[in-house]
Amino acid sequence: MKYFIKTYGCQMNVADSGGMEKGLLARGWERGESVDGAGLVVVNTCSVREHAESKAMSFVGELVERRQKGEDFRIIVAGCMAERMKDTLKKRFPLVDLVVGAKDIERFAELIENVPGVIPADKKSEVSEPSGISAFVTIMRGCENFCSYCIVPYVRGPEVSRPADEIIEEITARAANGAKEVTLLGQNVNSYHGKSANGATAFPELLEKINAIPGIERIRFMTSHPKDAGDELIKAVTRLPKVCEHVHLPLQSGSDKILAAMNRGYTLAGYSKVVNALRAACPDVSITTDILIGFPGETQEDFEQTLRAVNDIQFDFIFAFKYSPRPGTAAAAKPDDVARDVKEKRHAAILSSLNGIATQKNATLLHTEQEVLVEEKRAGQWVGRTRTNKKVFFESVLVLTGKTVLVGIKRTKINSLYGTFIKIAG
Ligand code: 5AD
Ligand code: SF4
Numbered sequence: 001m002k003y004f005i006k007t008y009g010c011q012m013n014v015a016d017s018g019g020m021e022k023g024l025l026a027r028g029w030e031r032g033e034s035v036d037g038a039g040l041v042v043v044n045t046c047s048v049r050e051h052a053e054s055k056a057m058s059f060v061g062e063l064v065e066r067r068q069k070g071e072d073f074r075i076i077v078a079g080c081m082a083e084r085m086k087d088t089l090k091k092r093f094p095l096v097d098l099v100v101g102a103k104d105i106e107r108f109a110e111l112i113e114n115v116p117g118v119i120p121a122d123k124k125s126e127v128s129e130p131s132g133i134s135a136f137v138t139i140m141r142g143c144e145n146f147c148s149y150c151i152v153p154y155v156r157g158p159e160v161s162r163p164a165d166e167i168i169e170e171i172t173a174r175a176a177n178g179a180k181e182v183t184l185l186g187q188n189v190n191s192y193h194g195k196s197a198n199g200a201t202a203f204p205e206l207l208e209k210i211n212a213i214p215g216i217e218r219i220r221f222m223t224s225h226p227k228d229a230g231d232e233l234i235k236a237v238t239r240l241p242k243v244c245e246h247v248h249l250p251l252q253s254g255s256d257k258i259l260a261a262m263n264r265g266y267t268l269a270g271y272s273k274v275v276n277a278l279r280a281a282c283p284d285v286s287i288t289t290d291i292l293i294g295f296p297g298e299t300q301e302d303f304e305q306t307l308r309a310v311n312d313i314q315f316d317f318i319f320a321f322k323y324s325p326r327p328g329t330a331a332a333a334k335p336d337d338v339a340r341d342v343k344e345k346r347h348a349a350i351l352s353s354l355n356g357i358a359t360q361k362n363a364t365l366l367h368t369e370q371e372v373l374v375e376e377k378r379a380g381q382w383v384g385r386t387r388t389n390k391k392v393f394f395e396s397v398l399v400l401t402g403k404t405v406l407v408g409i410k411r412t413k414i415n416s417l418y419g420t421f422i423k424i425a426g
Contacts, residue, residue, distance in 0.1 A: 001028070001029055001030065001039040001040070002029065002030050002031065002032030002037055002038045002039060002040075003021075003024045003029045003030070003031065003032060003038055003039070003040040003041070003042065004032045004033070004034060004035055004038040004040070004041050004042070005017045005020060005021060005041075005042040005043075005044060006041070006042070006043050006044065006059060007044045008043075008044065008045050008046040008052055008055060008056045008079070008081075009044070009045070009046025009047075009048065009052060009079065009080065010046065010048070011136055011183065011185055011222070012138065012141075012185050012186075012187070013044050013046060013079055013080070014136060015136040015137070015138045015185055016044060016078075016079065016102075016105050016138075017042075017044045018130060018136070019105070019106070019108065020042060020044070020078065020105070020108045020109075021130075022109075022127050022130075023108050023109030023112070024040070024109075024112075025127045026109065026125055026126070026127045027109070027112075027118070027119050028119075028125070035063065035066070035073070038073055039072070039073050039074065039117070040073060040074045040076065040118065041063055041073055041074070041075055041076070042076045042077075042078055043056060043059055043060055043063070043075070043076070043077050043078065043079075044078045044079040045077060045078065045079040045080055045081035045082055046079065046080050046081060047079075047080035047081045047083070047084050047151045047155050047326070048080070048150075048151060048152070048326075049321065049322075049324045049326075050324040050325075050326075051324065052081075053081050053085075056077075056081050057081070060075070060077055060089070060093060060096065061093070063075050064093050064095045064096070067095050068095070074097045074098075074115055074117060074118060075093075075095065075096045075097050075098075076096070076097060076098045076099075076100060076112065076115070077089055077093075077096055077098075077099050077100070078099075078100040078101075078102075078105060078108065079100075079101075079102050079105065080102045080151070080152075080155040080156065081155075082099045082100060082101045082102070083101030083102040083103055083104075083155040083156075084101075084151065084154070084155050084327075086099050086101055097115050098111065098112065098114070098115050100112075101155070102155050102156050102157075103155070103156065103157050128173075128177065129170070129173040129174050129176075129177050130174075130177070131177045131178045131179075132174075132177075132178065132179060133178065133179060133180050133181060133373065133374075133375050133376075133401065133402045134179065134180070134181045134182075134183065134375060135171065135174040135179040135181070135182045135183070136182075136183050136185055137167060137170055137171055137174070137182055137183070137184055137185065138162065138185045138186065139161065139162055139167055139184045139185065139186050139189060139192055139194070139206065139221075140159055140160060140161040140162060140186035140187070140188075140189065140191075140192050140194075141156060141157070141159070141160050141162075141186070141187075142156045142157045142158050142159045142160055142187065143156060143158075143159060143187035143188055144158050144159050145187075145188060145225065145263075145265070146263060146330070147252075147262050147263050147264060148261065148262050148263045148329060148330035148331040149262060149292065149295060149323060149325075149326065149329060149331045150326070150329060151326040151328070151329060152187055154328055154329070156187070159187075159188070159191065161186075161192050161193050161194040161195075162194055163194050163195045163196060164194040164195070164196035164201035164205075164206055164209065165196055165197060167184075167194065167206065167210075168209055168210065168213065171210055171213055171216060172213055175213055175214065175215035175216050176215065178402060179215070179216065180215065180216065180217045180218065180373060180402055180404075181216070181217065181218040181219075181220065181373055182210065182216055182218070182219055182220070183220040183221065183222065184206075184210075184219070184220070184221040184222075185221075185222060186221075186222075186223070187223060188223065188224075188225045188228065189203055189221045189222065189223065189224060190203055190224050190225055190228035190229055190230075190233055191203075191225070191228050192206060194206065202232075203232075203233070203236075204232045204233065204235065204236045207219060207221075207236045207240055207243055208236070208240060210242070211240045211241070211242045211243065216242060217242060217373065217404065218242055218244050218373060218387065219240070219242045219243045219244065220243075220244050220246065220389070222248045223248055223250060224247055224248060224249050225250075225265075226249055226250070226251070226264070226266050226270070226271045226274055227264065227265035227266045227270075229247070229249060229274050231277070234277055234278055234281050234282075235281075237278070237281070237282055237285065238281045238282045244387040244388070244389065245282055245284050245285045245286060245387050245388050246285065246286045246287075246288070246316075246387070246388050246389040247278060247285060247286075247287055247288075248287075248288045248289070248290075249271075249274065249275070249287060249288070249289055250289055250290035251268075251271055251289045251290070251291060251306075251309065251310075251313075252264060252290060252291060252292045252295075253291070253292060253295065253298070253302065253305075253306050254268050254302075254305040254306035254307070254308060254309030254310065255268075255298070255301075255302035255303075255305040255306060256268055257297075257302060258295050258297070258298055258302050258306075261295065261296070261297060261331075262292070262295060262331075263330070268305070268309055272309075272312075272313065275287060275313055284388065285388070286316040286317075286388035286389060286390070287313070287315055287316055288315060288316050288317040288318065288319070288389075289313075289315050289317075289318055289319070290318075290319045290320075290321065291306060291310065291318055291319070291320045291321070291350055292321050292323055293306075293320060293321065293322050293323060293338075293343055293346045293347050293350065294322055294323040294338035294342065294343035294346060295323050295331065295338075296323075296331055296334035296335060296336060296337055296338070297334065297337065298338050303346050303349075306350070307349060307350065307353060310350060310353050310354070310357075311353060311357070314357050314361065315354070315357065315358075316358060316361060316388070316390075317354070317358060317415060318350060318351075318354045320347055320350040320351060320354070322343040322344070322347055323336070323338070323343070324336075354414075355414055358414045358415060359412075359413070359414050362390065362412035362413065362414070362415075362417060363412050365390075365409050365412055365417060366409055366410070366411075366412055367408070367409065367410075368408075368409050369406050369407070369408055369409075369422060370386045370390075370392060370406070370407050370409055370417065370419070371386065371387060371404055371405075371406060371425055372384040372385065372386060372392045372394075372404065372405050372406070372407045373385060373402075373403075373404050374400040374401060374402065374403050374404075374405055375401070376401060377401070380395070381393045381394065381395055382394050382395065382396055382400055382421075384405070384407075386417070390415070390416070390417055391415065391416040391417065392407055392409070392416070392417045392418070392419060393416060393417070393418050393419075394407050394418065394419045394420055394421050395420075395421065396421040398421075398424075400421075400424070403424050403425075404424070404425045404426060405421060405422070405423065405424050405425055406421075406422040406423050406424075406425050407419040407420065407421060407422060408420050408422050
């Protein structure tokens with residue numbers, strides 16, 4: 001019997017889907033590539049913006065319709081939206097067989113045993129760690145920062161760090177199965193505090209332990225919170241050879257008034273201090289960010305401060321989002337008073353600024369040699385990333401999956417580089 005998992009949202013959700021897959025494989029299910037022919041469909045949902053919820057909701061609606069028309073498969077709705085709208089979902093779609101909220105997702109394997117038809121008889125078995133060059137490993141769940149716009153603390157609950165030894169064990173197993181790169185996931189990795197055999201382990205120590213795992217060549221992590229990104233983190237990035245020179249550091253806004261209303265716990269000056277320290281210690285570091293546009297009360301002047309900050313800081317990449325109120329959050333009590341077309345305009349202005357900055361930044365890489373960890377071949381071209389997380393495309397007749405190679409950069413675009421293969425590195 002086949003399962004199909006559709007995943008919405010962030011990389012944490014991608015990692016959660018991986019965990020659910022493990023549970024299904026252990027119960028004798030096989031991986032399917034689409035709903036067609038699947039006996040079980042899991043929808044792993046996101047709640048971060050209204051748009052993310054409506055996409056997942058309409059997919060669930062489609063599934064229910066197919067069931068009503070006589071197709072036979074079980075439907076499980078999991079993740080953040082499942083947590084937020086548990087009761088509504090069950091009422092609106094009685095044909096959904098099971099709802100597993102984000103807080104229960106680690107118990108997925110246990111919970112599905114209650115769904116009739118989910119355990120093909122006598123097939124329980126040990127499942128090995130998934131293979132793949134790049135492994136995403138959750139190191140902590142939940143968040144207790146309560147940024148006023150954000151639903152995550154409600155749907156994922158308070159911070160819980162995984163024990164360090166368990167993380168090390170998982171990464172060691174993934175390395176044995178071919179992983180060369182690991183991305184550590186958490187809503188706020190800098191506040192990681194995991195138990196270990198000899199007491200507690202903080203994030204910099206965890207990085208140090210992972211740095212010692214044979215086979216792992218690159219370590220990445222997300223997301224860092226600017227208020228907790230201190231000297232220790234900067235030291236880890238510069239001192240540990242496997243930790244890549246890339247930090248995702250969400251700024252959200254360049255206006256101190258809006259940052260305070262968002263409950264972010266830093267000012268623009270504080271943020272810039274972290275960026276300057278990072279760049280002073282590691283001049284090649286790539287810094288990416290999230291910008292939230294149209295938070296309640298954001299005036300044109302507030303927005304212009306954000307635009308100026310974006311131009312001053314010169315990010316390598318920006319993920320820009322239009323604010324949507326999330327029920328139950330502090331900001332949702334305020335009027336959503338930035339008109340839709342104003343949000344659109346400000347969003348377009350950020351993207352156009354990013355276009356200029358990123359294009360220019362990448363152009364400085366022209367004619368350089370870059371160390372690329374090759375992930376896969378796509379449409380006849382090899383694809384990999386630089387340590388600074390820029391995507392590189394090149395051609396070669398060699399089989400290069402998982403190899404670190406040197407590529408001469410011949411052409412650059414806003415978020416990708418194109419080059420020619422020089423040699424396998426090392
Ligand atoms: N509306 C729009 N974007 C949001 N984000 C978080 N909450 C909201 C919301 N209510 C954005 C933030 C965060 C990213 C993951 O999603 O920028 O950093
Ligand atoms: Fe990830 Fe946040 Fe979406 Fe949940 S709500 S899936 S944590 S982006």
